């Protein structure tokens with residue numbers, strides 16, 4: 369048997385440590401997972417309440433077009449239903465975009481470090497991947513434009529960027545869209561959209577009216593807390609969606625995921641409360657980091673990339689032994705750092721103590 373050459377050089381995605389795994393290894397009762405930017409407050413209680421109803425008719429295939437969810441999201445965003453494509457998480461929408469637009473002989477441009485799935489799926493399609501290093505956590509948009517040629521098919525902009533947490537400003541993105549040639553699809557991944565506090569953001573959904581070559585990705589996995597159900601979506605102009613549809617699996621979002629997403633979207637008070645709590649806990653963390661003169665990026669998301677005077681792996685191991693799962697920067701391409709999802713207030717307080725203890729003697 370012979371698999372594709374490119375796959376032999378690639379590694380499967382390495383997820384953050386699993387809770388049960390750490391419990392067993394370290395003999396701990398309580399584990400706080402702050403590694404995958406999940407919502408520490410769970411998901412809308414409305415979803416839980418209505419869960420029994422969601423279990424009806426599991427013998428039937430889901431509605432492949434996700435008509436009810438489609439109607440809901442279209443009206444929520446004030447776009448046409450034909451402007452949407454749903455995926456088994458926005459991860460799958462990334463895959464569909466790559467299947468549609470990328471092949472050997474063309475190229476795609478992205479920041480580094482950024483969300484790894486753009487690169488991963490592009491490589492599988494045989495496209496050339498052009499990675500432009502971030503500057504202080506920010507996309508280097510000028511250099512990304514410089515890299516465009518007639519063979520460029522897709523540019524990925526992740527805002528706020530995972531793993532740095534910083535966002536692209538309104539004027540920077542406006543300028544970028546003006547300058548970017550129209551043969552290039554610009555995908556703006558807004559997985560952390562609901563967390564963004566600053567007003568200085570590009571109105572991407574509105575931007576679709578002006579830019580035929582724009583696509584926006586959103587997800588129910590982060591602020592909506594439904595990562596386990598796998599549902600995300602893309603918004604673009606009809607022509608883009610039409611070209612994507614043949615590359616989508618016919619039943620790619622489950623009945624339960626569609627139904628839960630509808631209920632979750634209706635409960636905006638859950639989003640307001642939990643993103644509010646997130647911001648407050650993030651400010652506390654910033655205060656702690658400032659106090660201890662630890663460097664970090666000003667995150668607009670629900671996670672923070674913290675620079676350390678020691679290796680990220682060391683801090684990761686230390687926190688793991690205390691029951692906190694975080695992401696080591698070494699694994700994300702930023703040595704001597706960790707990426708930390710903002711958790712509950714009481715957990716964050718304990719975590720800060722543990723960090724401080726580990727850094728004893730290293731702090732300025």
Ligand SMILES: *Cc1c(COP(=O)(O)O)cnc(C)c1O
Nearest residue numbers: 457458459483530559587589600
């Ligand atoms: C988590 C994340 C996603 C993927 O979310 P799913 O909808 O769960 O697939 C996409 N983009 C970024 C930047 C993310 O951090």
